[in-house]
């Protein structure tokens with residue numbers, strides 16, 4: 001059997017889909033061929049993944065839709081695709097399914113309406129109750145498995161996700177083994193960026209946190225962020241040979257290697273934290289305008305989520321919407337000391 005999985009973006013979501021890959025592999029065995037279509041910038045996430053046979057990258061800036069179709073056609077000619085598993089459920093992935101309409105397809109239900117409805121309920125207790133009673137939004141990595149277990153003939157249901165948690169990957173998500181990126185160890189990664197501005201804890205708070213952690217511990221600290229995250233220059237006020245400032249200096253593969261070897265990752269609800277978790281590294285994850293209930297909270301046993309409850313929160317399902325209040329309370333109300341305390345607790349366990 002040959003399954004083509006489709007998830008173009010974003011980084012964290014592509015990482016979370018490795019749970020589906022591991023599940024399909026454990027269920028359908030080694031005769032299954034798994035191919036994955038994603039955006040070119042995320043190909044590194046899945047390259048050399050032990051369970052993925054082919055990764056097809058799509059560069060939206062340099063390639064046309066015809067180019068992508070050509071790549072999939074070539075793959076289909078080499079080994080006929082039996083099923084398209086659309087894990088993105090957007091217009092783009094719909095277009096791809098239509099282009100290959102002769103191949104059977106399955107599409108995930110992203111629970112958009114349920115999540116939208118829950119953003120309208122500002123009472124935490126009522127929101128939790130509504131979710132438990134009517135929606136049952138659990139961790140996204142487990143939701144897909146539960147939704148499709150009957151279709152793939154997996155009668156063990158919840159046991160299956162437990163097995164995956166305790167299986168060879170030790171985690172429900174996992175990525176490929178990587179070459180070492182050498183840094184003095186042990187170190188903690190600080191990842192101050194996120195896909196949307198309102199999902200970011202203020203950079204000054206991250207700077208203050210790093211200063212306090214440098215004083216309180218003997219660990220090294222690594223600042224990881226992308227080439228466009230120049231706001232991280234704020235860290236340059238810290239003078240310490242235990243601070244490794246790598247904003248914009250690493251490739252995605254190198255960042256993955258750094259995360260894999262870290263003892264802990266502190267950051268926003270972002271791709272970096274999802275990558276760390278995929279390698280079994282505990283995370284301290286800060287949630288702003290979104291609710292961890294939506295299914296994207298860290299799932300590792302030692303990971304911690306910090307999220308403040310406010311009358312205006314959650315104000316969107318993804319954190320993309322601009323804040324309508326005079327201040328960014330959901331993030332600003334998270335204090336440096338409480339994050340520091342959580343980091344120290346998790347670092348001791350790790």
Ligand code: SF4
Nearest residue numbers: 312313315323329330
């Ligand atoms: S403070 Fe309230 S309105 Fe503003 S981003 Fe946070 S949750 Fe949304």
